[in-house]
Amino acid sequence: MAAGHSPLSQFEIKRWVPIQIGDLDVSFTNSAAFMALTVIGVSAFLVLGMRRHALVPGRWQSMAELSYVFIANLVKDTVGTEGRPYFPFIFTVFMFVLFGNLFGMVPYGFTFTSHIIVTFTMAVVVFLGVTVIALIKHKLHFFTFFMPPGVPLIMAPLLVPIEIISYLSRPISLSVRLFANMLAGHTLLKVFAGFVVALGLFGAFPLAFVVALTALEVVIAFLQAFVFTILTCLYLNDALHLH
Amino acid sequence: MSEPGPADDLQKLDARLKRAEEAARKSGPGGVPKDKPSGNALGLALRVGVELVSALAVGLAIGWLLDAWLGTRPWLMLVFILLGGAAGILNVYRMARGFGYAVGYKPDKPTGRARPGDQGPGIEG
Numbered sequence A: 001m002a003a004g005h006s007p008l009s010q011f012e013i014k015r016w017v018p019i020q021i022g023d024l025d026v027s028f029t030n031s032a033a034f035m036a037l038t039v040i041g042v043s044a045f046l047v048l049g050m051r052r053h054a055l056v057p058g059r060w061q062s063m064a065e066l067s068y069v070f071i072a073n074l075v076k077d078t079v080g081t082e083g084r085p086y087f088p089f090i091f092t093v094f095m096f097v098l099f100g101n102l103f104g105m106v107p108y109g110f111t112f113t114s115h116i117i118v119t120f121t122m123a124v125v126v127f128l129g130v131t132v133i134a135l136i137k138h139k140l141h142f143f144t145f146f147m148p149p150g151v152p153l154i155m156a157p158l159l160v161p162i163e164i165i166s167y168l169s170r171p172i173s174l175s176v177r178l179f180a181n182m183l184a185g186h187t188l189l190k191v192f193a194g195f196v197v198a199l200g201l202f203g204a205f206p207l208a209f210v211v212a213l214t215a216l217e218v219v220i221a222f223l224q225a226f227v228f229t230i231l232t233c234l235y236l237n238d239a240l241h242l243h
Numbered sequence B: 001m002s003e004p005g006p007a008d009d010l011q012k013l014d015a016r017l018k019r020a021e022e023a024a025r026k027s028g029p030g031g032v033p034k035d036k037p038s039g040n041a042l043g044l045a046l047r048v049g050v051e052l053v054s055a056l057a058v059g060l061a062i063g064w065l066l067d068a069w070l071g072t073r074p075w076l077m078l079v080f081i082l083l084g085g086a087a088g089i090l091n092v093y094r095m096a097r098g099f100g101y102a103v104g105y106k107p108d109k110p111t112g113r114a115r116p117g118d119q120g121p122g123i124e125g
Helices: A030-049 A059-078 A081-104 A116-146 A153-198 A200-241 B006-026 B041-070 B075-099
Strands: A015-017
Touching: A030 A059, A030 A081, A059 A081, A059 A200, A081 A116, A081 A153, A081 A200, A116 A153, A116 A200, A153 A200, A153 B041, A153 B075, B041 B075
Parallel strands: none
Antiparallel strands: none
């Protein structure tokens, strides 16, 4: 197989408009382009969908309203009424990840959620934000979070580090889950697509598999956006209610 | 004179909507089971793996940095790898106990209200 057709070449970052500020490389890459496209896509989907704001919604308006109500209910169920002020952020995160995943499914598209640095940055923003909210709301009481109630004091030197590590592992597991799912799915698609041509007439079998896999990938795109959002909500719930 | 027409249906629908809204208002956080298993064994396996490894990685990193700072290489790293492994097991344990996606999450205090599907004390038991 030629070097350009490696299953991993789809994840390559390409500089479209090289920009250099000092030692900093801030080139406009294909990743940045798809992020911009995602933001434009989400805005267009919601703003144009609600343009007519009819009492009886059409298909497009229904989809826009459905996504709003879906996340609003999610926030209400997991965080409760105190979660209302954070709804815009959570809705933005959901739409950004969802549209990023879906734009990645377009042929020749680029999936920026398959890059750990993108998902990790989002996870760190969520993690720091939630921690700051907890610190503002509960002040120093927040640190009792790391000491489970009813534990003998003699166990504290062992348990508190474990709890802190468990807490710090949140952004990593949050980001790796999204990143690994997108990376594995898209690589698998490309590998099986490579078999189609290589097997000649028998390529029909991997082709059928690729069709099924594509459908599965669309489901995963929704599912992982949902998982990322519900985890954000649950962390926010922890921060606000602090058991 | 009043046959079951559209108006009747609408009234029934109105009553149902009111009931649903009432129920929705009552259910605060935790009123709804938080985590439905996705029914996807591969997804579950991936989750367990990610939880285990990420906690271990954090433990390793903390130990490494503390060693570099205090000049005690390699002892603190060894200790924190073990602690990280323990934290990973704890993450998986909490996940398996049905506290769902909420890693590092604590069950309600034994004195507090019980979450549906949560029997007995958690790790502090």
